[in-house]
Each structure stands twice: as C-alpha cells, then as structure tokens.
Amino acid sequence: MATEVRLPRLGQGMESGTIVRWLKSEGEAVAKGEPLYELDTDKVTQEVEAEASGVLLKIAVPEGEVEVGRTIGFIGKEGESVAAVEAPAPKPKEAQPAPKEEKRVSEPTTNGRIKASPLARRLARERGIDLASLRGTGPEGRIVAEDVQRSEEAPRAVAAPAATSTPLSNVRKTIARRLTEAWTVPAFTLTVSADMSRANELVERRRELEPDVRITITDLLTRICAQALVRHPAMNVQYTVDALLAFPNANVGIAVAAPQGLVVPVVHNAEQLTLGQIAQVRSDLVSRARDGKLRTEDLEGGTFTISNLGMFAVDQFVAVLNPPQASILAVGATSEQVVPRDGELHVLPLMTMTLTCDHRAVDGATGAEFLNTIKTFLEDPGLAL
Amino acid sequence: MPELSYREAVRDALSTAMRQDDDVFIMGEDIAEMGGSMGVTHGMLEEFGAERVRNTPISEMALAGAAIGAAMQGMRPIAEIMYEDFMTLAAEQVVNQAAKLRYMSGGQLTVPVVFRTQGGAGWSPGAQHAQQLEAWFVHIPGLKVVFASTPEDVRGLLWSSIYDDNPVVFFEHRTLYGIKGEVPEKIEPIPIGKARVHREGEDVTVVATGRLVHESLQAAEEAEKEGISVEIVDPRTLQPLDEETIVASVKKTNRAVVAHEAVTRMGFGAEVASVIQYQAFDWLDAPVERVGAKFSPLPFAPVMEQFVVPHADDVLAAIKRTVGK
Numbered sequence: 001m002a003t004e005v006r007l008p009r010l011g012q013g014m015e016s017g018t019i020v021r022w023l024k025s026e027g028e029a030v031a032k033g034e035p036l037y038e039l040d041t042d043k044v045t046q047e048v049e050a051e052a053s054g055v056l057l058k059i060a061v062p063e064g065e066v067e068v069g070r071t072i073g074f075i076g077k078e079g080e081s082v083a084a085v086e087a088p089a090p091k092p093k094e095a096q097p098a099p100k101e102e103k104r105v106s107e108p109t110t111n112g113r114i115k116a117s118p119l120a121r122r123l124a125r126e127r128g129i130d131l132a133s134l135r136g137t138g139p140e141g142r143i144v145a146e147d148v149q150r151s152e153e154a155p156r157a158v159a160a161p162a163a164t165s166t167p168l169s170n171v172r173k174t175i176a177r178r179l180t181e182a183w184t185v186p187a188f189t190l191t192v193s194a195d196m197s198r199a200n201e202l203v204e205r206r207r208e209l210e211p212d213v214r215i216t217i218t219d220l221l222t223r224i225c226a227q228a229l230v231r232h233p234a235m236n237v238q239y240t241v242d243a244l245l246a247f248p249n250a251n252v253g254i255a256v257a258a259p260q261g262l263v264v265p266v267v268h269n270a271e272q273l274t275l276g277q278i279a280q281v282r283s284d285l286v287s288r289a290r291d292g293k294l295r296t297e298d299l300e301g302g303t304f305t306i307s308n309l310g311m312f313a314v315d316q317f318v319a320v321l322n323p324p325q326a327s328i329l330a331v332g333a334t335s336e337q338v339v340p341r342d343g344e345l346h347v348l349p350l351m352t353m354t355l356t357c358d359h360r361a362v363d364g365a366t367g368a369e370f371l372n373t374i375k376t377f378l379e380d381p382g383l384a385l
Numbered sequence: 386m387p388e389l390s391y392r393e394a395v396r397d398a399l400s401t402a403m404r405q406d407d408d409v410f411i412m413g414e415d416i417a418e419m420g421g422s423m424g425v426t427h428g429m430l431e432e433f434g435a436e437r438v439r440n441t442p443i444s445e446m447a448l449a450g451a452a453i454g455a456a457m458q459g460m461r462p463i464a465e466i467m468y469e470d471f472m473t474l475a476a477e478q479v480v481n482q483a484a485k486l487r488y489m490s491g492g493q494l495t496v497p498v499v500f501r502t503q504g505g506a507g508w509s510p511g512a513q514h515a516q517q518l519e520a521w522f523v524h525i526p527g528l529k530v531v532f533a534s535t536p537e538d539v540r541g542l543l544w545s546s547i548y549d550d551n552p553v554v555f556f557e558h559r560t561l562y563g564i565k566g567e568v569p570e571k572i573e574p575i576p577i578g579k580a581r582v583h584r585e586g587e588d589v590t591v592v593a594t595g596r597l598v599h600e601s602l603q604a605a606e607e608a609e610k611e612g613i614s615v616e617i618v619d620p621r622t623l624q625p626l627d628e629e630t631i632v633a634s635v636k637k638t639n640r641a642v643v644a645h646e647a648v649t650r651m652g653f654g655a656e657v658a659s660v661i662q663y664q665a666f667d668w669l670d671a672p673v674e675r676v677g678a679k680f681s682p683l684p685f686a687p688v689m690e691q692f693v694v695p696h697a698d699d700v701l702a703a704i705k706r707t708v709g710k
Contacts, residue, residue, distance in 0.1 A: 117669060117671055118666045118667050118668070118669045118670075119667060119670040120670060122667040122668075137709065138671065138709045139706065142709075144709065145639060145670045146670075
C-alpha cells in the first residue's frame with residue numbers, strides 16, 4: 001500500500017507551509033532520506049526528505065500553501081494505484097492587513113512588555129497599581145512616574161468628594177452582623193396578593209369611631225399575623241443547631257426606620273391584644289424608636305417580623321430574615337389593580353406580600369398555608385377577631 | 386572676596402605653595418620666560434627663579450619622568466603638559482610609573498606629583514590641540530583626576546592636589562582661563578572627591594564637568610523659563626568620584642543628564658550614567674541622557690568645530706528629553 005506524504009510540522013507553532021517545488025517528478029524513484037520537495041515556512045525554506053522509499057506515485061499538491069498534516073503526495077511500488085486526493089485550492093495570500101496606525105503615545109507595550117520607567121515601576125509596585133491599566137505619556141509612550149501618580153489621584157478625585165467617612169454606630173454594626181448572618185440561612189420566599197377592600201374599610205371605620213387611637217394597616221397586619229401564628233404553630237418556631245424551638249406566644253416585631261437605622265421593636269403577646277391595644281403598643285414603640293428611647297426588652301423575644309414599605313409606594317419586595325426568627329413578611333403598597341373575577345373585570349385595591357422563611361425550620365407548604373391564612377384574614381378581617 | 390580669573394587662580398595656588406614650601410616647584414615647556422603657552426605661569430620665573438620654574442626640552446615623556454623622579458625623592462613637583470593631547474606622549478610615565486610605583490613598592494615610595502594640563506575646543510586649535518582626554522586617566526587605578534570649572538575650585542583643588550601624596554592629573558580648560566570669579570581671601574583647600582552642587586533643582590540633575598558646567602548653568606536658566614527646575618552637579622574630581630552627591634541628587638530629581646565636552650562614546654559621562662543607573666535605578670523616570678562631542682576628530686573650521694562640540698542648546702535638549710517635553 002502506498003505511503004502518504006503529509007506536510008510535516010517543522011517547528012512549534014507552524015500551521016502551514018508553502019510547497020515551493022518538488023525535487024522529484026511523478027514516476028521517479030525515491031529513497032528514504034532523499035530530498036523530496038522544497039518547503040517554505042514562516043521561518044526558512046528547506047528541503048524535506050522522503051520518509052519512505054519507492055516511487056513517487058503522485059504529487060497531490062504541486063505547489064502552494066498547505067496546512068500541516070495534509071496529504072501532498074504518495075510514495076509506493078511502481079504501478080500501484082493511489083486514492084484520489086483532492087488538491088486543495090492554494091490558499092489565496094491573506095490580504096495584507098492595513099498598516100496599523102502608529103499610536104505610539106497610547107500604546108506603551110511592545111510584544112506584551114510594558115514600557116515604563118524604573119521609577120514608575122517601583123511606584124506602581126508599591127501602590128499596587130497595574131501598569132497595564134495606565135496610559136504612558138512619556139517619550140515613545142513610556143509610562144512615567146507622573147502617569148502612576150495621576151492614576152492614583154484620579155479615582156480619589158472622583159470618589160473623595162462623594163464619600164464622607166462616619167464611624168459605624170452600634171445599630172449599624174448590629175444590622176450588618178445580623179443580616180450577614182441571615183444571608184447564610186437557606187431561605188425561600190412566597191408571594192401573594194390580597195384584596196384590601198374590607199381591610200381598608202375596617203381601618204377607616206375604626207379611625208372614625210376611635211379618632212384618638214389611630215389604627216393603621218400595620219396594626220391590622222400585626223393582629224392578623226398574630227392570629228395566623230396561633231393557627232399555624234409550626235410557623236411560630238426557631239431553628240437551633242440541635243432543636244427546633246416552638247413558642248406559645250406570637251411576639252410580632254415591626255421593622256421601623258429609625259433615624260439611627262433599622263430597628264425591630266416587638267409587640268409581645270400580640271395574639272392576646274385587641275386591634276386598639278396593638279395600635280397603642282405599636283404607636284408607643286415606634287415613637288420611642290424614632291426618639292432612640294427603646295429599651296432592650298422592647299427589642300427582644302420576637303418570633304416573627306413584619307416589614308411594611310407600603311408607605312413608600314414599593315409594590316413588593318423580599319425581606320431578609322431577622323435571625324433567629326424563622327420568617328418575615330415583606331409588605332408592599334396597596335394599589336388599584338384590574339382583576340378578572342367571575343368573568344368580569346373588577347378594580348380592586350391589592351396589596352402584595354412576600355413571606356421569607358428559614359427553610360431549616362419551615363417547609364414550603366407550611367409557609368404557604370400560613371400566608372394563605374393571612375391573605376384570607378386580610379380579605380375578611382372579621383375572621384381574625 | 387577678591388576676584389580672580391581662572392588663570393590667576395591657578396597661578397595663585399602654584400605661587401602660594403612655592404612661597405611657603407621649598408619642595409614645590411614647576412616644570413614644563415616654555416613655562417619660564419614665556420610664562421607658559423596659556424600664560425598661566427607668567428611672572429613666576431621672576432619671583433622664583435630658574436631653579437624652581439624649569440623650562441624643559443620638548444619631550445613630555447622626559448619631563449613627566451623627571452617630575453616623577455623628583456616626587457619619589459620627596460619633592461612636590463608640578464609638571465605642566467602644554468596640551469592634554471600631549472599627555473599621550475607622557476602616558477608611559479604617568480600610567481605605568483606614576484600610577485604604579487606606590488603600589489608596587491608596597492607603599493615605600495610615594496609620588497606626590499601633579500600633571501597640570503589643559504585642553505578644549507572653541508578657538509580652532511585643530512584636531513591635535515583641543516581634545517578632552519580626561520576619561521583615559523580615570524580608567525587608571527593609582528591616579529587621581531581633577532577637572533575644575535571655576536576660579537575658586539581650580540585654586541582650592543590645585544592646592545589639595547599639590548599636597549596629595551598621590552599622582553594627580555589636573556585638567557584645566559582652555560576657554561575657562563579668562564573667566565572670573567570670587568575666591569576666598571586665603572586659599573581654602575577643597576577636598577578631592579567632593580562634588581559641588583552649583584544650583585539646586587527638582588526635575589533634572591545635570592552632572593557636568595569643565596566648560597559644560599557653564600553651558601549647563603545657561604541651559605538651566607532657559608529650562609527654568611519653561612518650568613523645568615534643573616540641578617547642576619559638578620563632580621570636580623573625576624577620580625575619586627563623589628557618587629553619594631550625584632546619586633542623592635538623582636534620587637531627588639528622578640532624571641539625569643551627563644554632560645562634558647569630551648567625545649560621548651566612552652566618555653566620563655558613561656561611567657556616571659552607569660553609577661546612576663545602578664544606584665538609583667528605581668528612582669529613574671527616564672533614561673540617563675548623555676551630552677558630549679560627536680564622534681569625530683575636532684575640525685579646524687570654526688563652524689564645524691562648533692558643530693562637533695556640545696553647547697548649552699544640547700544640554701537643554703537633553704534636559705527636555707528627560708522630562709518628555
């Protein structure tokens with residue numbers, strides 16, 4: 001069987017070569033080691049020796065550029081037939097790339113080497129600045145010390161006026177620590193929308209009847225959540241490393257944006273309080289939170305948290321857990337929505353809530369049932385009485 | 386403070402030493418009645434007599450050898466080599482004898498001789514009478530090499546050279562003889578090996594010798610107008626070299642120019658540039674620039690001579706290159 005003559009790889013990185021001419025003609029005897037053809041690579045023009053002895057049966061590529069590994073001819077016994085080899089069309093010479101515009105000033109690198117003065121290198125090294133990120137303004141685009149200094153000043157000049165440094169308050173530190181902790185908890189979120197028609201009516205009506213106790217949606221939510229927690233004791237829990245803690249009372253925390261930062265005072269035993277009592281407790285807690293007069297006990301013992309951003313016209317959001325509590329309810333604004341119901345379109349005041357749960361303590365279905373109860377109570381507040 | 390010309394300052398050092406010290410004497414070609422080809426020793430024959438102001442035959446090798454012999458015998462001779470081009474003729478004595486004898490005798494001999502010589506272009510003396518060959522002698526261990534650029538420096542340094550127990554090759558510049566400058570009332574020896582900062586600056590250090598000190602000072606004035614602050618350092622003694630002062634200056638300015646009238650290639654500035662790049666590498670913000678004569682024998686034709694040797698403009702151009710302007 002005939003031996004294929006393939007274009008050899010003569011050096012690292014060689015992808016192709018150009019056959020200049022064959023030194024043997026078809027039908028001519030050739031001995032192994034004899035020069036067979038002349039090959040032009042990007043480095044040299046050289047004679048390539050035959051790797052087999054016999055007769056040069058066929059020259060598949062008489063001349064031109066050929067990829068490495070391609071069959072360019074056959075050596076075999078006289079009279080032997082060879083498979084037809086499609087001669088590749090000689091690759092057209094690549095169009096000469098347009099000469100690059102000389103941009104010496106902006107390109108301080110040559111062959112990947114960055115042109116920088118020793119001083120610039122030292123300064124960059126000392127200040128942890130990547131020379132590659134700099135533009136050289138010295139002779140021939142060299143990066144000089146001034147370029148390094150300028151690069152260091154530039155971001156400062158932009159950032160410095162915007163930022164003032166304030167030492168962290170303890171509240172800020174606590175927020176950071178607890179929420180970072182919360183971020184490590186495997187949590188899931190459930191979202192539901194409730195028709196707030198009746199809840200709004202109730203709140204309105206209570207305000208009319210008891211103008212000195214200003215009932216809010218948050219108060220109603222507190223009452224409803226407390227009742228829902230009583231009905232779903234599996235939600236009124238906390239995960240610890242070796243035990244699940246279940247609480248007899250619904251201590252509902254209310255996230256308050258106090259001047260010093262987020263605080264979550266707790267309405268203790270909320271399941272035992274009337275709406276009016278809740279409003280009083282909540283009103284006291286919030287005003288003391290804003291005055292920075294909360295006591296430690298006001299902040300402790302929460303088993304659940306409500307975070308209501310509805311007053312800020314937030315449609316909906318996801319709250320981060322308030323550890324070690326197992327769930328938190330994020331409440332958005334009530335807005336009128338077109339809702340199809342019984343084949344007709346209704347415009348209803350809808351409020352969207354998202355419940356975030358610690359999955360280590362609570363399963364999805366448990367959370368869903370709980371959230372559905374809240375929705376039901378909101379849509380029919382009498383059920384929560 | 387009195388004002389002296391560079392020429393008078395040299396003569397003052399020679400005469401003062403000869404007045405106070407019988408061991409000091411001068412010898413050279415035409416230094417007596419003629420007062421030297423540059424007039425430096427004018428009037429000294431009358432004051433000190435032919436024994437101490439000795440005319441020699443026209444043989445630099447002979448007069449250098451005679452001076453070395455006298456020095457080995459305890460005298461402090463000062464031999465004048467009329468042109469430093471002719472130091473080539475005295476080279477065997479200077480390089481192979483004067484520089485070696487103290488070492489080869491294990492310190493039994495000292496050779497307290499001074500070879501005063503001068504050179505420099507700017508007055509069309511032609512290729513054989515204006516070279517600046519100081520670098521040749523800096524290359525020879527055993528020699529000290531001085532090249533002063535002001536009346537004060539030339540007097541104080543010649544004094545120290547006369548009283549140094551080692552052979553000193555003392556270069557003067559032909560075109561500086563006429564310049565005047567204030568000098569201390571009494572001669573104050575200037576230590577060999579101590580550079581002089583002529584002018585302080587922040588952006589570039591120019592290390593210049595001889596005539597180029599003055600050209601560089603002029604260039605610095607020009608640079609100042611363009612907001613470039615230039616420090617000028619004159620090493621004054623080329624061997625030993627005050628590396629400390631030079632390096633400290635470059636570490637401050639981060640840029641350096643070396644300037645001399647001698648041919649740039651293998652010139653003294655090459656050594657200075659090397660010292661700087663090695664000791665202040667991480668402080669350099671630009672390549673060390675070199676200013677010197679083009680690689681050519683000095684032309685006789687005045688315009689061509691001016692073309693070959695460097696001037697203030699060349700120093701200024703080099704200063705600007707270092708700051709990238």
